[in-house]
Amino acid sequence: MGISSGPPIIGIQNINKAFQVGKNQVDVLKGVDLNIMPGEFVILFGQSGCGKSTLLNTIIGLERPNSGDIIIRGRKLYDLGEDARAKVRQDRFGIVHQQANWIKSLNVVENVAYPLMISGYSRRAAIKRAERTLELLKLAEFSRYTPTELSGGQQQKVSICRAIINNPWIIVADEPTGNLDTVSADEVMGIFKTINEQARRTILMVSHNPEYEKYATKVIYMKDGIIEKIVNRKDVKVDEDQYPSDLLAMARGEVL
Ligand SMILES: Nc1ncnc2c1ncn2[C@@H]1O[C@H](COP(=O)(O)OP(=O)(O)O)[C@@H](O)[C@H]1O
């Protein structure tokens, strides 16, 4: 049964967000409405300062809107307290930033394993799964490196490993290729494409590169805190029964 007409995985309902800067209130999000369906690859474009990162932070539970609701698979995110939201973020979202933030005392495989360890895996089991994830992205040889010894592109791939290790529902990436050369950026986009198509994870990405529209099932154009235009590029027919329940099961097709 296709569920693309079913409930959104992320419902964004009339979100308003203002920041207080000194005596002034700055309205950053001015009534943002958007439904993201399971299995979509959504790319968000818009000029610097238009509110993209603020919107992502609202969606991942870090920035309470002044009004409006974020609904993750039917559940109002901001009805939850801060700790419960942190748990949703940890369990359900895989987050990739423009520049990875590493725990400097840990090597590559330990950094990738870290989210599992804080969600209760034994060190041994976490490291094993991290090694398997690194292998999938052909990064096994770097396991024992310090992350900052790697190139920018390699670091971004490792940060994708870290983001997917918890088997998240949704990958949120804020300009993940912004610091990369074209070749590395294309490789990173290819990995997101694979995660979307093979592992059927929903992806929400901010990008500056119009060439990447081709990866998206839906393109959102933001301007000054509102959504100016939404372009549906491809219908997504998602049969959740056919999802590999474990994201790493995409390896079965040797796709990475
Ligand atoms: N914590 C904050 N306090 C005050 N202003 C903020 C804060 N976060 C973001 N802003 C302002 O909100 C606007 C949108 O920022 P942002 O969402 O980072 O834009 P984008 O990611 O599209 O470049 C900017 O004008 C920025 O200065």
Ligand SMILES: [Mg+2]
């Ligand atoms: Mg931003």
